Amino acid sequence: METKSRTLEITILSAEDLRIGNKPVKKNAFVVVSVDSFNNKATKINRDGGSYPSWNDKLVMDMPMQTVFITLQVKCCKGSSGGEKTVGFARIPVTDFVGGYSPVNCLQYLSYRLRDPKGLKNGIINVCLRLKGALRDCSSQAASAGGIGLGIPIDSRRDLGVVTGIPIWSGYPANSLVR
Amino acid sequence: MMGNCCSDVDGGMTAVGGTAPSTSAANQNDAADWYFKSRGMQGLFSQIELSFSATNLRDRDVFSKSDPMVVVYIQERDGAFTEVFRTEVVLNSLNPTWITKYTITYQFEIVQILLFRVFDVDTQFHNVAVKMLKLEEQQYLGEASCALSEIVSKPNRSLTLDLVQREESVPSIHSQHRGKLTVHAEECFSSKTTAEMTLKCLNLESKDLFSKTDPFLVISKVVENGISIPVCKTEVLKNDLNPTWKSVFLNIEQIGSKDIPLVIECFDFNSNGKHELIGKVHKSLADLEKLHSAREGENLFLPTLVGHDNQHKVLKSKLFVEKYSETVQYTFLDYLAGGFELNFMVAVDFTASNGNPRLPDSLHYIDPSGRLNAYQKAIYEVGEVLQFYDADKRFPAWGFGARPIDGPVSHCFNLNGSSNYCEVEGIRGIMMAYTSALFNVSLAGPTLFGHVINRAAMIASQSLAHDAKKYFVLLIITDGVITDLQETKDALVKASDLPLSILIVGVGGADFKEMEILDADKGERLESSTGRVASRDIVQFVPFRDVQNGRTCVVQSLLAELPTQFLTYMRSRDIKPNS
Numbered sequence: 001m002e003t004k005s006r007t008l009e010i011t012i013l014s015a016e017d018l019r020i021g022n023k024p025v026k027k028n029a030f031v032v033v034s035v036d037s038f039n040n041k042a043t044k045i046n047r048d049g050g051s052y053p054s055w056n057d058k059l060v061m062d063m064p065m066q067t068v069f070i071t072l073q074v075k076c077c078k079g080s081s082g083g084e085k086t087v088g089f090a091r092i093p094v095t096d097f098v099g100g101y102s103p104v105n106c107l108q109y110l111s112y113r114l115r116d117p118k119g120l121k122n123g124i125i126n127v128c129l130r131l132k133g134a135l136r137d138c139s140s141q142a143a144s145a146g147g148i149g150l151g152i153p154i155d156s157r158r159d160l161g162v163v164t165g166i167p168i169w170s171g172y173p174a175n176s177l178v179r
Numbered sequence: 180m181m182g183n184c185c186s187d188v189d190g191g192m193t194a195v196g197g198t199a200p201s202t203s204a205a206n207q208n209d210a211a212d213w214y215f216k217s218r219g220m221q222g223l224f225s226q227i228e229l230s231f232s233a234t235n236l237r238d239r240d241v242f243s244k245s246d247p248m249v250v251v252y253i254q255e256r257d258g259a260f261t262e263v264f265r266t267e268v269v270l271n272s273l274n275p276t277w278i279t280k281y282t283i284t285y286q287f288e289i290v291q292i293l294l295f296r297v298f299d300v301d302t303q304f305h306n307v308a309v310k311m312l313k314l315e316e317q318q319y320l321g322e323a324s325c326a327l328s329e330i331v332s333k334p335n336r337s338l339t340l341d342l343v344q345r346e347e348s349v350p351s352i353h354s355q356h357r358g359k360l361t362v363h364a365e366e367c368f369s370s371k372t373t374a375e376m377t378l379k380c381l382n383l384e385s386k387d388l389f390s391k392t393d394p395f396l397v398i399s400k401v402v403e404n405g406i407s408i409p410v411c412k413t414e415v416l417k418n419d420l421n422p423t424w425k426s427v428f429l430n431i432e433q434i435g436s437k438d439i440p441l442v443i444e445c446f447d448f449n450s451n452g453k454h455e456l457i458g459k460v461h462k463s464l465a466d467l468e469k470l471h472s473a474r475e476g477e478n479l480f481l482p483t484l485v486g487h488d489n490q491h492k493v494l495k496s497k498l499f500v501e502k503y504s505e506t507v508q509y510t511f512l513d514y515l516a517g518g519f520e521l522n523f524m525v526a527v528d529f530t531a532s533n534g535n536p537r538l539p540d541s542l543h544y545i546d547p548s549g550r551l552n553a554y555q556k557a558i559y560e561v562g563e564v565l566q567f568y569d570a571d572k573r574f575p576a577w578g579f580g581a582r583p584i585d586g587p588v589s590h591c592f593n594l595n596g597s598s599n600y601c602e603v604e605g606i607r608g609i610m611m612a613y614t615s616a617l618f619n620v621s622l623a624g625p626t627l628f629g630h631v632i633n634r635a636a637m638i639a640s641q642s643l644a645h646d647a648k649k650y651f652v653l654l655i656i657t658d659g660v661i662t663d664l665q666e667t668k669d670a671l672v673k674a675s676d677l678p679l680s681i682l683i684v685g686v687g688g689a690d691f692k693e694m695e696i697l698d699a700d701k702g703e704r705l706e707s708s709t710g711r712v713a714s715r716d717i718v719q720f721v722p723f724r725d726v727q728n729g730r731t732c733v734v735q736s737l738l739a740e741l742p743t744q745f746l747t748y749m750r751s752r753d754i755k756p757n758s
């Protein structure tokens with residue numbers, strides 16, 4: 001089946017209140033945007049913003065029609081030692097910007113809660129994005145692609161929102177978010 | 180140098196004056212801003228100049244035409260009119276255009292009622308100063324009245340009114356033809372144009388072989404008599420003979436015009452304060468723009484005194500304009516002139532906690548003496564200000580928390596009783612629909628805002644899809660605390676990217692502490708159950724305290740924020756008034 005895709009122009013604006021180990025991030029934060037596991041792009045590194053970095057970096061990516069989520073990972077690189085740590089991540093359900101209130105091709109400003117690898121709240125990320133391409137909204141297609149513990153209403157007309165499930169498996173610690 | 184080790188070298192090295200413009204709504208003359216803020220006037224205020232002309236004035240004089248003059252009155256809080264201004268007398272004309280203009284401060288959040296009276300000045304007073312004239316000795320030609328917001332919200336900012344006799348409130352067919360008065364408004368400080376420039380120099384000559392050059396620029400404007408006034412300075416770059424400084428932002432109105440000559444001086448920073456001039460250029464903003472587009476550089480020069488002449492030593496160093504762009508920061512009135520509207524929507528709480536409407540202690544009691552209840556007051560106070568900014572004066576009106584006749588509880592029903600459309604005509608229409616709805620529904624509960632917010636968001640969203648130049652204001656009046664806080668938060672977060680502001684007024688004596696969570700000014704950004712955060716703070720909440728003496732001004736502070744919310748929305752999305 002031919003995979004159609006649309007073009008996503010996403011500008012990572014800024015982030016707020018980033019912390020590592022309960023201490024505010026000092027510098028070198030950047031964001032990786034993933035449409036799926038193969039399709040990633042990163043912003044430039046912010047040197048001096050500290051725990052309130054701003055990037056204003058526009059990334060253009062292809063977004064296949066069956067994409068369910070865009071994942072944003074805020075990472076911090078540790079300077080010369082080269083390592084990088086994930087500060088937090090957020091998942092933007094595609095239904096938040098397709099088939100919602102804003103018309104197609106409209107510039108939309110969205111903000112999301114970041115959660116660290118343990119599932120705890122860790123700041124907010126602000127982006128603005130615009131989707132270019134085919135005009136069908138993809139809510140019904142999204143329903144056919146599975147999800148990980150995710151509930152998506154099939155009928156986009158009465159779409160009251162996407163529910164993000166945080167699975168709790170018995171016997172596992174309750175604060176592990178996704179494995 | 181004695182104070183050397185204590186002086187703020189870092190401070191001395193920072194850029195001053197040429198920084199990016201702020202996004203406040205009060206974007207005019209800084210001195211005027213300070214004046215108003217120090218007197219407690221927040222929100223949007225703008226200096227407006229009113230000019231007057233008239234046509235077909237009545238001819239009172241027997242042998243010549245009338246000599247008309249306009250007198251302007253402002254309505255005070257108690258309803259009385261106070262004289263504030265008189266134009267000059269135009270001789271012998273029934274279609275005069277007056278020259279003197281009246282300056283008034285336009286305040287978005289109050290209704291400023293103006294009264295204009297036209298007088299024919301008798302010949303015997305023609306040499307008397309206008310302010311000395313006694314009006315009772317002049318011939319009264321007619322009058323007209325309007326709100327200031329009616330004038331500024333017109334696309335061409337001109338309003339033409341029929342002149343009437345004092346005793347009539349509206350012109351009737353039988354009234355004698357008295358002519359028309361046209362009032363035109365102009366903003367005193369219009370939109371700010373900012374020029375953003377990135378300047379760089381190549382091949383700066385170092386003054387001293389042994390010390391490093393730390394260059395910075397000072398930009399000054401040249402006024403009469405050749406005096407130069409510094410406008411801004413860049414940051415200091417260390418040890419750089421080919422420096423590129425960060426962008427400077429120059430306000431073109433502050434400089435005067437793009438053709439005013441500027442002096443750009445390049446100095447070598449010295450921590451003792453004695454900076455050495457490396458070289459300078461004389462260019463206007465228009466010249467700099469040309470340098471940018473031609474991608475050329477301009478040689479710096481050093482003035483040298485040779486005898487009695489001012490010779491210039493041309494240096495090999497050059498100044499380049501890497502980037503030049505102009506942006507305009509439009510005012511709220513610019514958007515109104517461009518056809519933008521504020522659309523008013525209202526939702527009324529019909530939950531049982533208000534009390535039985537037929538009993539006098541109910542918040543919904545309709546007093547036969549005509550005294551307005553809290554709901555009516557809130558609708559009126561917000562509506563009477565906002566109505567002028569809505570072109571068709573058709574307002575969507577809903578109720579929530581009640582059971583329409585024999586139906587299930589509805590959390591969003593049309594106040595007019597219709598099942599097809601939700602709009603009513605004018606503030607009067609809202610009042611009538613509210614009163615009739617009161618006796619056609621059974622108050623129930625619980626108190627939920629989610630449905631009403633989603634309805635309003637749908638309307639805003641459809642307007643956005645049609646590229647309409649509309650910004651929506653939803654007024655929710657409630658007596659209690661909402662039952663489902665999370666559903667309301669979810670609805671608000673989803674709607675936060677729309678051209679919509681929500682004003683929540685709490686009536687009655689309930690404890691509204693929980694409601695303040697919705698207003699991000701008083702708490703954190705709203706977060707939905709899916710992890711999405713509100714991109715803008717679109718909610719304002721205020722408890723409506725019924726004050727016995729005098730008018731309540733509580734609602735005004737709510738309204739005062741609206742122009743800022745509107746401008747922030749438009750500017751952040753780069754929506755221009757004339758798009």
